[in-house]
Amino acid sequence: MSNVGIVIVSHSPKIAAGTADMVRQMVGDTVPLAFTGGNPDGKLGTSVEAIMTAIEAAWSETGVAILVDLGGAETNSEMAIEFMPEERRGRIVVCNAPLVEGAVIAATESSGGSSLADVRRMAEELSS
């Protein structure tokens, strides 16, 4: 699929899954989508390894936009990006946007075939 992929990263597995449900309701299967929540023990937190797996799962040649909730989710997502193959790193971004609204609007933008930069810009307009 050539639409930009969306990755949802929350401290809470339930919020990650619920946000993904809301995205699917909006865009169906037209956008590569993956989500992860919880630390390596499954408690509240995030996991670099799980984020890397989610990026792989939502990978698109046009890139992947990651939506995060709080601090650790952002730091761990940035770490995960650095561990990705070099040729992919430049096509993965963490959006500075609220998680739920950001994910839904980013996915909607992606479903219309927009570029990674446009998907990110639409999500980040929510924060401006």
Add this chain to the structure above:
Amino acid sequence: MMDELITAVAHAIISRAEHLTALDQAIGDGDHGHNMKRGMEAVLAELPTLSGKPPGEVLKAAGMQLVMKVGGASGPLFGTLAMELGKALPPDPDRNDLANALALAVAGVAARGKSERGQKTMLDVLIPVEQALSGGQSSAQIKAVALAAAEATIAIKATRGRASFLGDRSIGHMDPGSYSSALIIATICDKMDTSA
């Protein structure tokens, strides 16, 4: 030597995990001790596979375990500290090498956390320690600097990390990441003293 140091550091953190978590319950999300304990246990499990490797390689591998297993922002932050130290340390480091490597590693932590001194973070311990090390202070002095710097975070208002949500209410509590950092530095200083 590096194995022994890392083992001592891991035990220092694991044995104080409850206290670290209590500090984090006051001004954060209350998981710092548990998270660091999980990370340090993963480091201890990894150590036997690293025997005989150069100290820098051992540190890099330990840092990677912290990144992967801690599960909070502390993972990439403490992991970056260890990995950047590992990258910068030559095979048989002297004091100057150590000071230079620590300076690079602390800069790496600041970049990873998009933070600076004075925001009630681990940098409030690491930066004075780095200055004490490059300033030629003894390991006993550096240990005292680290512990005093952790105490001094009590008076700071948090402007980075989860504690910043509390604003002025973050004042009056020690920063958990600073205390973890001070424990790590103090443990290393004690080891350096006994091996000198």
